[in-house]
Amino acid sequence: MIKKMQPTASRRDVLKGGAALAGIAATGAICAPAVHSAEPVTLRYLSTAVNQAPAIAEQAFRDTGVKIEYVSVTTDEVTKRIITQPNSFDLVDTEYFALKKLVPAGNLMGMDAKRIKLVDKLAPAITKAEIDGKKIGDQGTAPKKVFYLDGQYSKQFSDTPTEWITLIPTTYNADTLGIRPDLVGRPIESWAELLNPEFKGKASILNIPSIGIMDAAMVVEATGEHKYADKGNMTKEEIDLTIARLIEAKQAGQFRAFWSDFNESVNLMASGETVIQSMWSPAVTAVRLKGIECKFQPLKEGYRAWASGFGLPKTLKGRELDAAYEFVNWFLSGWAGAYLNRQGYYSAVLDTAKEHMEPYEWAYWMEGKPAEKDIVGPDGSLLEKAGTVRDGGSYNERMGAVACWNAVMDENEYMVRKWNSFIAA
Amino acid sequence: MTASRWTPYWQAAPMALAFLLFFILPLLVTLVVSFWNYTEYSIEPAFVTENYVTAFEGCLAELPGLCTTLKTYLSTVKFSLLVWLITLVIGFAVSYYIVFEIRSSTVRLVLALLCTIPFWTSNVIRMISWIPLLGRNGVVNQMLMGMGVVSEPQDWLLYSDFSVILAFVHLNTVFMIVPIANSMSRIDRSLIEAARDNGASGWQIVWHVIVPLTKTGIMIGSIFVVTVVMGDFITIGLMGGQQIASVGKIINVQISYLQFPIAAANAIILLAMVLMIVWAMVRFVDIRKEL
Numbered sequence: 001m002i003k004k005m006q007p008t009a010s011r012r013d014v015l016k017g018g019a020a021l022a023g024i025a026a027t028g029a030i031c032a033p034a035v036h037s038a039e040p041v042t043l044r045y046l047s048t049a050v051n052q053a054p055a056i057a058e059q060a061f062r063d064t065g066v067k068i069e070y071v072s073v074t075t076d077e078v079t080k081r082i083i084t085q086p087n088s089f090d091l092v093d094t095e096y097f098a099l100k101k102l103v104p105a106g107n108l109m110g111m112d113a114k115r116i117k118l119v120d121k122l123a124p125a126i127t128k129a130e131i132d133g134k135k136i137g138d139q140g141t142a143p144k145k146v147f148y149l150d151g152q153y154s155k156q157f158s159d160t161p162t163e164w165i166t167l168i169p170t171t172y173n174a175d176t177l178g179i180r181p182d183l184v185g186r187p188i189e190s191w192a193e194l195l196n197p198e199f200k201g202k203a204s205i206l207n208i209p210s211i212g213i214m215d216a217a218m219v220v221e222a223t224g225e226h227k228y229a230d231k232g233n234m235t236k237e238e239i240d241l242t243i244a245r246l247i248e249a250k251q252a253g254q255f256r257a258f259w260s261d262f263n264e265s266v267n268l269m270a271s272g273e274t275v276i277q278s279m280w281s282p283a284v285t286a287v288r289l290k291g292i293e294c295k296f297q298p299l300k301e302g303y304r305a306w307a308s309g310f311g312l313p314k315t316l317k318g319r320e321l322d323a324a325y326e327f328v329n330w331f332l333s334g335w336a337g338a339y340l341n342r343q344g345y346y347s348a349v350l351d352t353a354k355e356h357m358e359p360y361e362w363a364y365w366m367e368g369k370p371a372e373k374d375i376v377g378p379d380g381s382l383l384e385k386a387g388t389v390r391d392g393g394s395y396n397e398r399m400g401a402v403a404c405w406n407a408v409m410d411e412n413e414y415m416v417r418k419w420n421s422f423i424a425a
Numbered sequence: 426m427t428a429s430r431w432t433p434y435w436q437a438a439p440m441a442l443a444f445l446l447f448f449i450l451p452l453l454v455t456l457v458v459s460f461w462n463y464t465e466y467s468i469e470p471a472f473v474t475e476n477y478v479t480a481f482e483g484c485l486a487e488l489p490g491l492c493t494t495l496k497t498y499l500s501t502v503k504f505s506l507l508v509w510l511i512t513l514v515i516g517f518a519v520s521y522y523i524v525f526e527i528r529s530s531t532v533r534l535v536l537a538l539l540c541t542i543p544f545w546t547s548n549v550i551r552m553i554s555w556i557p558l559l560g561r562n563g564v565v566n567q568m569l570m571g572m573g574v575v576s577e578p579q580d581w582l583l584y585s586d587f588s589v590i591l592a593f594v595h596l597n598t599v600f601m602i603v604p605i606a607n608s609m610s611r612i613d614r615s616l617i618e619a620a621r622d623n624g625a626s627g628w629q630i631v632w633h634v635i636v637p638l639t640k641t642g643i644m645i646g647s648i649f650v651v652t653v654v655m656g657d658f659i660t661i662g663l664m665g666g667q668q669i670a671s672v673g674k675i676i677n678v679q680i681s682y683l684q685f686p687i688a689a690a691n692a693i694i695l696l697a698m699v700l701m702i703v704w705a706m707v708r709f710v711d712i713r714k715e716l
Contacts, residue, residue, distance in 0.1 A: 076681035083466055083683060101683065105466035201580055207667045209678065250668070257584045257666025271560050273583070412465060416682050417479070421493040424500070424670035 041323035042067040046082075047093035048075050050262075050282070051170060051308065055378060056336050064330050066323045075208075082107055086313045090320050091327065093170050095308045097141035097210070097232075100408040102311070103155055103166065109314040110149040110164025115325045118332045119165070121349045126169045126307055131400040140214065140232020140407030143169070143307045153314060167309030168328050169348035171340050174303030174398050177215075178269060178279030182293045191215075191301050192222035194276060195249045204268055204277035205246075207258035209419035211406055214304050215278045216242050218403065222301050232407030236414055243418045247425040258423075262286075269294055281344050284391070285383065296391040302403030303392075309348075341365050342378060346395060368394030452696075459689035468685050476690035497670040498698065504586075504661070505654040505702075508593040512650050513643065515594070516601025520642075521635070523602075524609040525617075537606065540599050552592050552663050559583040559591075584666030592664040593654055600653070601646035608642025609635065644710040648703055655699050 040061070045052070049072040057068035071089055073081060078094045079101060086107035094102070102108055113119045124130040127147055129138040138144065146166055148158040157166070179188050184199075194203055194215070206212050217231040220242055228238055249255065256274050259265045266286045268274045279296065287294035310328050312321070330336070337353030340346075342361060347353045354362050360372040368390060375384040384390075392398040409415055462471040484492040491499065519540070527533045543551055558564045559582040566578040581587055612635065620630045636643075658673030667674075672695045679688035 080681075080683060101466040104464075209682075255666075255668060256580075258668055260662075260667060267556070271557070272562050273560055408465070412682065413684060416678060416684070417482070417493070420497075420670070420675050420678065423668065423674070424493045424496045 040065050040067050041319050042069050043090040043320060043323055043327060044069050044071055044088070045091045045093070046071045046073065046089035047078060047308075048072065051093045053339065053378070056331075056339060059335055059339075060327055060330055063335070064323075064326050066327045066330075068327070082311075082313075087315055089313060090316055091324050092311045092313070093308055094167070094311060095306060095406065096143040096146055096167060097306070097406045097408050099146040099157075099166055100141060103146070103149070103157065106153070106155050107314055108166070108311045109316075110152045110154065110162075110166060111168055111310070111312055111328070112152070112325075113163045113165050115329075116165070116168060116332070117329050118349050118352065121332075121351060122169060123172075123346070123348055123350060125346075125399045125402075126172060126348065129402075131396050134400065136400055137302060137305075137403040137405075139228075139230045139404035140304075142405045143167075143172075143309075167311045168332070169307055169309040170331065171345040171347065172305065172307030173281055173345055174305045174392070174402050175278075175280060176299055176303050176392070177297050178265075178277055178284045178287075179295050179297045180269060180272065180275045180293060181295050183272060183275040188276065188297050189300050190222045191218040191299050194219050194278075195223075195245070195254055197252065197254070199254070199276050201253050201256055202273075202275045203254050204257055204259060204265070204274040205255065206265070206278045207260040207423070209416050210408060210412065211304075212258075212278065213239070213242055213415060213419065214404060214407065216246050218301055218304065220245055222299075231404045233409050234411065234415070236411055239409075239411060239415050239418050243422050246422050250422065250425055285344060289381070289383070298392040298398070298401070302401040303398065304404055304406065305399070305402040306406040339378060344390075346399065350395075364390060366395045368392075368397060455689045455692055458686050459693050461686040461689075463684060463686045465683055476687040477694070479687055480690050480694060493670075494694075497672055497675060500670055501655055501672055504589060504593065505651050507590055508597060508654050509647055509650050511590070511594050512598045512601045513647065515598050516605050516646060517639075517643070519598075519602050520606035520609050520639075521631070524606055525635075537602075540602050543595070544599065548596060549659065549663070551596060552660055555588065555592055555595075555664065556583065559588055584664070584668065586665070586669070588664040589661055589669060592660050593657075596660065597650045597653055600649035601643075604642040604645040604649075605639055606642070608639040612638045640710045644706055647706060651702055651706075652699050655702070656695065 043066060045057075045068050047070075052070040052072050054070075057070065061067055075095070078092065079098045081088060082092060082094065082098075082102050083105045092108075124133075125136065126143045129136050129142050129144045146157050148160070148162045149164040149166055150156045150158045150162065152164050154164070158164075177188070177191065177194060183202075193199070194205070205215055213234075214231055217228055217234070217238075220226050221228060221231070225245065226238070226241055228234060234242065257264075257268060259268055259277070262280065262283050265277065265279055265283045268277060269279070269283075269287045270290050270292050281296055284294050284296040310324075310331070312324055316324060332349045332352065334349070334352030334354075334356040337347030337349055338356035338361075341353050341357060342365065344365070350366070354366075357365070361375070363369040364371040364375055364384070370389050371384055371386050374382055374386050375388075377383045392401075458468065459476055460472050460474065462469045462473055462475075481494055482492065484495055486492075523533055523536050527536060556563075560566070561578045561580060561583070563583070565582060566575075569575045569579065570577070616634055616638075617630055620634050625633065656673050658671045658677055661669050661671040662674060672691065676688045676691045676695070679685075679691065
C-alpha cells in the first residue's frame with residue numbers, strides 16, 4: 001500500500017534552498033500562509049497499513065494541497081521507527097499505549113492545542129474517558145492518562161490539561177471476542193467462555209503479548225478467579241497468575257492456534273479451525289464478507305478499547321510543520337471521519353463526521369439502529385444487508401462499556417518473558 | 426609477468442571484505458549490544474551480563490523441570506534431528522535414483538531440475554499452501570472421512586509437530602539432494618563394478634562404497650538443514666499455529682518490544698549452539714576435501 005514516491009526532489013530542493021532562507025523562515029512569517037502556494041508540500045505519513053487509505057490522501061490533496069506519502073509498516077515497526085529513525089517521517093499515526101515508550105524517548109513533540117481548530121470537540125471518550133458525562137473504564141493506558149505533556153518537548157505526561165497534546169486521535173474502537181454463531185450454537189455472554197473446555201481445541205488468542213494478556217485478564221476476572229486493580233498494569237504476582245491460567249488451558253488442549261496478524265485471525269475463523277477467539281472488528285467484517293457467519297460478540301464484562309492518533313516528530317518545522325497542522329485540521333473536519341466511521345472505526349470528532357454521512361449511515365454505524373438501506377463499504381462492496389444491526393449497538397453502548405485499554409505495563413519486560421514461557425509450555 | 430606475492434591477497438580481498446562487512450561486523454555489534462543495558466525506549470552502552478543471566482533464568486532453580494530457554498532449545502533440537510533424519514533418507518534415496526538408476530544424462534538433468542521447481546515460489550507460499558490441505562475441514566480430512574478411514578476430522582494434521590515437520594521436510598529436502606547427488610556423481614563407477622565383481626550385494630555396495638564416498642555431500646546437506654531449522658521461526662509459527670516455541674520467535678518478540686540487548690544475547694546463544702553442532706559434525710568428516 002506504499003504509495004509511489006512523489007517526485008520528492010522538489011521537497012528536497014526546498015529543504016536545500018531553505019537553508020538560505022532559514023533566517024527568514026525562522027520567523028515563521030513567510031511560511032504560515034504559504035502552504036497553498038508554489039510547490040505542494042509532501043508529508044511522509046508513517047503508520048500501519050490499516051490506517052492508510054489512498055482515498056483519504058487524495059481527498060486531502062484536493063482540499064488542502066498537502067500531499068500525503070504513506071509509509072506503511074507493522075505496529076511494532078511504527079514504535080521502532082519513532083525511536084530509532086525519528087527523521088524518517090513527518091507525521092505518524094500510532095497508538096496511545098505506545099506513548100509510555102515514545103514520550104520518554106523524547107523523539108516526538110507535543111502538538112499545540114491552539115493550532116487544532118476542533119480541539120474542544122475531540123471525543124470525551126478519549127480525552128476524559130467519559131461518554132455523555134458518564135465515566136467509562138480507564139484501566140490500562142487510557143488515552144486520557146497520556147493525553148497531555150508538561151511542555152512542548154517534555155518527557156513527562158501531565159495529569160491536567162495543558163496546551164501540549166501528545167497525539168490527536170484518529171481512530172479508536174472497542175474490541176471483544178469474535179465467535180462463529182453457527183458453530184457455537186448457543187448464546188455467548190462472558191469472556192470466561194474463551195477458556196471454557198466446551199470449546200477445547202477450537203479457541204484462539206492473539207500472540208501479541210501485551211494485548212493477549214489483557215484478553216486473558218478479562219477471562220480470569222470473568223471467572224471470578226481474581227480481581228485486578230488494573231488489568232493494564234499488573235503486578236508480577238498477577239502476571240504469574242494470569243500466565244499460569246493460560247498455560248493450564250494450553251496444556252489441556254484449549255487452543256487450536258494463536259494468531260498475530262489480521263489475516264491469520266480471518267483464516268482461522270473462516271476455515272472453522274476456531275469458533276471463539278480474540279479478534280479485531282475489521283477482521284470480523286472480513287470473515288462475513290466471505291459469506292461466513294461471524295459475530296463480534298458484546299460481552300457482559302465489557303470491551304478492551306484502543307485508540308490511535310497523530311503525532312509529530314520533534315524535528316519537524318517550517319512548511320512541513322504547517323502542512324502537518326493543516327492536514328490534521330482537515331482530518332478532523334469530517335470527510336476522513338465519515339470515511340473511517342463507515343469502516344467500523346470511530347472518529348475523533350463525531351459532529352463533523354456526522355455532517356459527511358447519510359442519515360441512514362449514521363443511524364446504522366453510530367446509533368445502533370437497523371440499517372434502513374444496504375450498507376456498503378468504501379469500495380462499494382456490500383457490507384450488510386438492510387435490516388441488520390451493528391454488533392454491540394450504538395456508539396454510546398459500545399464505548400460506554402469499555403472495561404480497559406490496550407496498555408504497556410510497568411512490568412512489561414517481565415510479562416514478555418512470562419509470555420514466552422507460555423508459548424514454550 | 427611475475428605474480429606479485431600480494432596477488433592472492435588481492436584476489437581474496439573482495440570476498441574477505443564482503444565477509445567482514447556483512448558477517449563479522451554485524452556479529453561483533455550483536456555481541457557488544459548483548460552486554461548493554463536497556464529500557465523499553467532506550468539502550469545504553471554498558472557491560473552487564475544480566476541479559477545472559479535473564480536468558481537462563483530459573484534454569485537451575487526449576488530443576489529437574491526445564492526453564493523456558495531449555496524447553497525451547499530442546500524443542501528446536503528435536504525438530505532439527507527429526508527433519509535432518511527424514512530429509513537425509515529422502516535426499517539420499519532421490520539422489521541415488523537420479524545418479525545411479527537413470528542412464529540417460531538428459532533425463533538425469535531434467536529430474537535434477539524438477540527437484541528445484543518448488544523453489545520457483547516463495548517459502549511462505551509453499552508453507553501456506555499446506556494449510557487448506559491439512560485443516561479440520563481440509564482436503565485430506567475430507568478424503569479420509571470420505572474413504573471411511575476416520576469418522577471425525579483429525580486435528581493433529583495441522584498446527585502440530587506433524588505439520589511443522591512436514592513443512593520443514595518439504596522446504597529443505599532439496600538442500601540434501603543437491604550436495605549428495607553432487608558427491609555421488611563424482612564416484613568412480615569402476616569402484617562399484619569392482620565391488621559387484623567381488624560379490625557384494627546391493628545393500629553392501631550402498632553401505633560400504635557409496636555412503637563413505639558420499640559423506641562430504643551428506644555433511645554439507647546436513648549443515649544446511651540443521652542450521653536452517655535451528656534458526657527458523659516462520660515455519661514453526663505458521664505450521665505450528667504459533668503454539669510451538671522456537672528460539673527465533675523469542676528473539677523476534679524481544680526485538681518487537683525493543684529489547685535489543687536481550688535479543689542480541691539470545692542470538693549469540695543460538696549462534697553458539699549452531700556452531701557447536703556444526704563443529705561436532707565436521708569432526709566426523711573433512712568437508713574441505715569436497716570444496
